[in-house]
Amino acid sequence: IMASIPYPRKYKLKIQVFNEQPDFGPGVATILSLVKETNSLRQACAAIHMSYSKGWKIIGRAEQDLGFSLLEGTIGGSQGGGSHLTPEAEEMLERYNAFMAEAQSSVDALFHKYFS
Numbered sequence: 001i002m003a004s005i006p007y008p009r010k011y012k013l014k015i016q017v018f019n020e021q022p023d024f025g026p027g028v029a030t031i032l033s034l035v036k037e038t039n040s041l042r043q044a045c046a047a048i049h050m051s052y053s054k055g056w057k058i059i060g061r062a063e064q065d066l067g068f069s070l071l072e073g074t075i076g077g078s079q080g081g082g083s084h085l086t087p088e089a090e091e092m093l094e095r096y097n098a099f100m101a102e103a104q105s106s107v108d109a110l111f112h113k114y115f116s
Contacts, residue, residue, distance in 0.1 A: 007115045013107050015100060023062040024096065031055055032070060032085060032093045041071060041083040066092070 016025035034044030045055035063070050070089040074081050085093065 009115075011107070011111050011115075013104060015103055017096060017099070019065050019067070021061065021065045023058075023065045024092070026100075028058060028062045028070075029093060029096050029100075031059065032089055035071060035083050036085050036090075036093070039082040039084055041073070044083075 014026060016022040018024055030048060031041070031044050031050075034047050035041055038044055038047070041055055041059070042052050045052050059070055066088075068088045069086050070092070071083045072086055073083045
């Protein structure tokens with residue numbers, strides 16, 4: 001009877017890293033990656049159909065929990081304004097992405113073990 005059970009074919013893994021509140025996860029990592037690519041929080045938020053104010057709130061909560069700034073900005077002028085990642089944010093994003101890749105690989109193997 002057990003062999004006739006149709007096993008799931010997919011799973012979803014969401015990992016957040018934090019000190020007190022789960023504020024650094026895939027959403028923050030995506031925003032930071034897009035800011036790194038575009039040099040703009042506004043453009044990063046637009047790319048994922050998120051309001052700029054919501055993006056700032058998400059980044060602010062993560063910064064508060066982590067205890068360091070994730071973004072530095074420059075104000076307009078003739079060259080226009082922009083945002084870029086702090087060195088701490090660069091390191092955090094690199095570590096998070098590496099951790100996620102390794103975790104995903106391990107969980108893929110476990111999923112295959114139990115559901116293939």
